[in-house]
Amino acid sequence: MTTVHEPAVTTRADDLSVWPASTARQDRGDLAVGGVPLTEIADRFGTPVYVLDEGEVRARCRTYRDAFPEAEVLYAAKAFLCRAMAHWVEEEGLGLDVCSAGELELAVTTGFPPERIVLHGNAKSPHDLETALRLGVGRIVIDSPSEIARLAAAVGTGGHQRVMVRVVPGISAGGHEKIRTGTDDQKFGLTLTDGYAQHAIARILDQPQLELTGLHCHLGSQITSVKPYLAAVRRMVGLTARLRDAHGVVLPELDLGGGHGIAYRPGEEALDLTTLARKVRAELVESCAAAGLPVPRLLIEPGRAIAGPAGLALYHVLAVKRTADRTFVAVDGGMSDNPRPALYGVRYAPRLIGRHSTAEPAPVTVVGRHCEAGDILASDVRLPGDVHPGDLLAVPVAGAYHLSMASGYNLVGRPPVVAVDRGHARLLVRRESLDDIRSRDVGL
Numbered sequence: 001m002t003t004v005h006e007p008a009v010t011t012r013a014d015d016l017s018v019w020p021a022s023t024a025r026q027d028r029g030d031l032a033v034g035g036v037p038l039t040e041i042a043d044r045f046g047t048p049v050y051v052l053d054e055g056e057v058r059a060r061c062r063t064y065r066d067a068f069p070e071a072e073v074l075y076a077a078k079a080f081l082c083r084a085m086a087h088w089v090e091e092e093g094l095g096l097d098v099c100s101a102g103e104l105e106l107a108v109t110t111g112f113p114p115e116r117i118v119l120h121g122n123a124k125s126p127h128d129l130e131t132a133l134r135l136g137v138g139r140i141v142i143d144s145p146s147e148i149a150r151l152a153a154a155v156g157t158g159g160h161q162r163v164m165v166r167v168v169p170g171i172s173a174g175g176h177e178k179i180r181t182g183t184d185d186q187k188f189g190l191t192l193t194d195g196y197a198q199h200a201i202a203r204i205l206d207q208p209q210l211e212l213t214g215l216h217c218h219l220g221s222q223i224t225s226v227k228p229y230l231a232a233v234r235r236m237v238g239l240t241a242r243l244r245d246a247h248g249v250v251l252p253e254l255d256l257g258g259g260h261g262i263a264y265r266p267g268e269e270a271l272d273l274t275t276l277a278r279k280v281r282a283e284l285v286e287s288c289a290a291a292g293l294p295v296p297r298l299l300i301e302p303g304r305a306i307a308g309p310a311g312l313a314l315y316h317v318l319a320v321k322r323t324a325d326r327t328f329v330a331v332d333g334g335m336s337d338n339p340r341p342a343l344y345g346v347r348y349a350p351r352l353i354g355r356h357s358t359a360e361p362a363p364v365t366v367v368g369r370h371c372e373a374g375d376i377l378a379s380d381v382r383l384p385g386d387v388h389p390g391d392l393l394a395v396p397v398a399g400a401y402h403l404s405m406a407s408g409y410n411l412v413g414r415p416p417v418v419a420v421d422r423g424h425a426r427l428l429v430r431r432e433s434l435d436d437i438r439s440r441d442v443g444l
């Protein structure tokens with residue numbers, strides 16, 4: 001993704017480079033996103049609240065379509081999904097990548113064409129597979145040997161289902177160990193190096209009701225270099241050539257997964273899409289020519305790079321505690337609405353909103369309200385030294401893997417999602433209430 005860089009004279013605290021492109025400075029330290037002042041959103045919808053810039057989501061979808069005009073771009077729904085998001089993605093011409101019956105059914109029941117959906121998962125339940133077949137999902141990505149017979153039986157003789165196979169290319173890439181999926185020693189896919197993938201593919205080809213359209217790989221998440229993708233292209237084309245030699249099949253598709261890295265804080269590196277598109281295309285053409293193969297149709301599956309930078313989270317400060325070593329700024333949310341710092345040590349850049357402070361910036365640790373010492377949203381960040389209860393803080397780049405990973409911890413209720421676009425704010429997902437929580441609690 002291209003990021004807009006502020007002139008060098010701006011201080012770091014005033015750097016808006018990781019914010020949505022629509023972000024505009026307002027009076028009294030406020031910011032407007034999608035034409036709506038953030039203080040207004042906090043007043044109207046309460047905090048914590050997620051704000052999603054519809055124009056930014058759509059622009060990011062278009063950037064992908066423009067960079068990869070000949071590829072099928074599938075948005076990875078697990079980053080963030082609600083009915084409006086499914087509509088935007090569909091209208092912008094993308095497909096959808098889902099990994100459960102829930103994601104699949106939500107999308108299809110809101111009108112997403114099932115043939116443009118790909119179902120993934122290292123452990124698909126019988127319900128996942130039944131739902132996929134019932135709704136007519138475009139492709140199912142086989143992830144384990146046992147799935148082949150199960151799926152073939154579920155499709156039935158005379159039936160037909162397009163499938164891909166998840167291959168582990170043996171490439172280490174990604175922002176953190178917990179989100180690396182291209183290496184041999186993790187739970188996803190079938191390994192190339194010890195022949196598991198080739199063996200499984202031979203069995204898939206033996207099932208007349210399963211049509212293998214291509215290989216799939218997903219290296220991991222938060223990858224900021226193009227190189228691992230080029231290595232993946234070479235290995236996948238190599239396997240495609242061996243399958244042609246062994247079985248006489250030429251697979252027409254190749255899915256390179258997602259994982260395109262974004263910047264969470266000003267100055268952090270992001271994967272450059274234009275470079276990725278150009279180099280992947282060149283590598284694909286070259287490797288296929290060398291192997292005497294036609295160039296397969298490319299599929300890519302960005303999640304974070306579409307939703308992440310389009311969203312932000314707003315919190316009110318509830319308490320400020322100064323100890324000998326640190327200042328803790330506690331907000332009205334935390335690990336239940338953003339578990340990522342606790343899970344992978346992700347770092348964010350919160351910003352004071354709606355008040356112009358002349359106090360010198362001072363190092364603080366922004367913590368949540370939950371009953372764990374590890375409930376930290378941002379450690380060692382700089383906020384104005386006079387930060388106090390009642391202040392509003394905004395955390396940019398909160399559009400992906402926030403609500404979708406949110407939990408019910410401490411029964412605080414998950415925050416609402418508010419869409420902003422051209423000066424209007426509208427509620428997409430309402431706040432989880434105690435009534436919602438109580439309605440599931442059916443025993444005594």
Ligand SMILES: *Cc1c(COP(=O)(O)O)cnc(C)c1O
Nearest residue numbers: 076218221258259301302303304
């Ligand atoms: C998670 C995932 C993606 C998307 O990853 P991002 O880092 O959000 O781009 C794409 N494909 C598969 C198979 C995934 O598991």
